[in-house]
Amino acid sequence: ELTLEMDSHAVTDIERKGLRTVGIYTLIFSGLLAATIVPENGILRHPDTGLVAGSPFLKSIVAFIFIYFSLAGIIYGKVVKTITSSNDVVHAMNHAMTTMGAYIVLVFFAAQFVAFFKWTNLGAVLAVVGATGLESLGLTGPE
Incomplete structure (x- = not known):
């Protein structure tokens, strides 16, 4: 039988603040995306048909996902003080890629x-x- 154990700890106040800040960032990011996609004349809709299918939004979805998660990680790291310089961002991305x-x-x-x-x-x-x-x-x- 395989059992996995994870180190867990109670969420600290600074981590809670980081999560709350990233939550606010998520609402702002989602709101900005929605403002460019939901209206019929949204700038990320297809310029000819006005549809979402084949739109710049769908063609750039990977970039949007990258930007969202990169900024979310940087914001969280800044708030909880695990990121203090640009070198910390590079080291975090390097560590993520090694896996x-x-x-x-x-x-x-x-x-x-x-x-x-x-x-x-x-x-x-x-x-x-x-x-x-x-x-x-x-x-x-x-x-």
């Missing part, structure tokens, strides 16, 4: 496999061979 190394390697090789599978049309070949094999067994589907 991503194994995942990035795994995704790289998985992407190579998928691309090779698509390039060779092996999926279509296996589907035809598999269907032929099932037909030869008399399994032609529901009747």
Whole structure:
């Protein structure tokens, strides 16, 4: 049986203040995004159709997510005084990325496999061979 134990502690007053500040930031960020998306003439809507589909907002969603979480982390770190200089931000981002190394390697090789599978049309070949094999067994589907 696998059990995971995490070090936990009660939330301190300074951490509570940091969370409250990030909550306020979240409301402001969400409000600004909503003000540019919700109105029919919002600047982040599609310029021709006025829809959200195909809009600059959806094309830039990764950038919005990056900006939100980066600023949320920096704001929290400043409030709880774990970030005192720009070097602290760089060190925090570096630490976060060190845990991503194994995942990035795994995704790289998985992407190579998928691309090779698509390039060779092996999926279509296996589907035809598999269907032929099932037909030869008399399994032609529901009747």
